[in-house]
Amino acid sequence: MNDRPLVLNEASSFRVNRATLVEPEILDLERQRIFDVCWIYVGHESELRSPGDFRTRVVCGRPVIFCRDSGNAVRVFLNTCRHRGAMVCREAEGNAKIYTCFYHGWSYDRDGRLDGVPGEKDYPQSFSKSDYGLMQPPHVESYRGFVFLNFDPQADPLAEYLAGAKEYIDLVIDQSPSGQMEVIQGTQDYDIRANWKLLVENSFDDYHLLTTHSTWLDYLKNAGVKMQRPDRDHLLPSHGVGKALGNGHATTDNANFRGRPVAKWIPVYGEAAKPEIERIRAELVARLGEARAARVADTNRNLIIFPNLLLADGSSVTIRTFDPLAPDRMRVRAWALGPKEETTAARAIRLDAFLTFYGPGGLATPDDVEALEMVQAGVAATHREVPWSVMSRGMGKTGDQLNSDELHLRAFWLQWDKLMRGEPRAAR
């Protein structure tokens, strides 16, 4: 690993070795050097309302209980009994007074303390229940409702880790008059037969839009959405940039051309939706002023939080996270996010707009999935003969790095390479 360069960053050429998408040893090392030291997304605070609410998830490959404790604080417990290891919570979601392992009956309270041990008197005198609470990751922190965990005891604080990504998270949150966004019920949970890093690239790669998503663009055009012809030097209907935000986080940031529930009406929404979108727009301007309102409403931003979280503020807002199951397979989970105080009508527009593009039944995401699976099928058996993928778009150019360039993809891969080389902590 250390003696074999996998990312080649030269003056006018950036290349990634395709072994990174294929080899099991690389995934093993990624688990240690990336997933076990980075802040990894668990869920959103709005998914848990009251003390005892829980959702079980797999995060960083570990089964966890994402929950609120007796004081209503958000907690994350490893979902394994301290006695002999069985998962103590077997439901996807609910509200628990206690978590009881059904195997031998050990039970834990909402704060993770071991509460009940059948036949406790038969343990030696040195046995103390206080030694056997549910285990927790070393760090759990949240930023504006987004909850992350970190398995590295020496991790930097989340706010520091997020670096320049915070500004872009804030832009999403500003959609809500009260600054509170909520996850809307309904989870899209599906596998892609491809390496997880391909979805990082794809999630904010705007170079592929015209070819991969021509049928989606046709759908918008047929519905009456006016699409501008690209300016000179542009591939896409509007100007946009790609930006590195530090620590491997990066984003696209472009003028909207696809309609937005907050707040740019397009014919796809139907005439009846117009007044509601205008009302949302007016509230935004009154609260934030023209400039900031335009920033929130008239730009699309696909933000990657390193390593595996996408916050896409495009046709609608989606949270998407993805975990490797094998070098050539990942599990994707995606949700829709909306302002807490959104009206019933606005919520319906938001969800409908979401489905025009996103998800396993959307009019665009399936073609992304096909592209990723075609990459995986293409490289799996040929990466020794054809070792390098090219990611040089925009290099050596003066002026903006466009969203159809690859600067933001390179930012991800440079951080990946740095962590995988195992450079000492101070250098990270």
Added chain:
Amino acid sequence: MRKRPPGRATAAKITRAEVEELLFHEAALLDDWRLDDWLALLTGDARYEVPSNDRPDADPENTLFTIADDIDRIRGRVTRLKDKNAHAEFPRSRTRHMISNVRIVGRNGSEMSVEANFVVYRFRRDQGVREYVGRYRYLLRVERDGLKIARRRAVLDAMELGSMGLVSFIL
């Protein structure tokens, strides 16, 4: 089908055999990718829905679905699927819709509610079969030119889409 007096369309006399004929015909059209002919089975206000696996009984106005199409998007979906640039379905999957346990569960004027079990097998490239198992909930309506589909909701039994991957064809 028997001719019905105009203006007094009623579903009262529709038999299960007639319903099955419609559903089996629809399945055959979908498996043959005769999507324009399939559109002709739908009412002018038809909906096609696939709920998220963790909210099978929800309302698409307040819940994220996998698919929640009104007739305009159904038509847009068909236009897309007929285009070679609908990459997720090019080359097209081969599918086989199996329908059973057809039941008429309600009648109301010209409309009737129907449920049926389904297994849809999907074959794609050299990959193993993907099985989509669940229940259809139909709202059928008697119109001037016969029994039509006003709503079809395909509710999947699996806890998550998981290895099924996409619902890029018409389920």
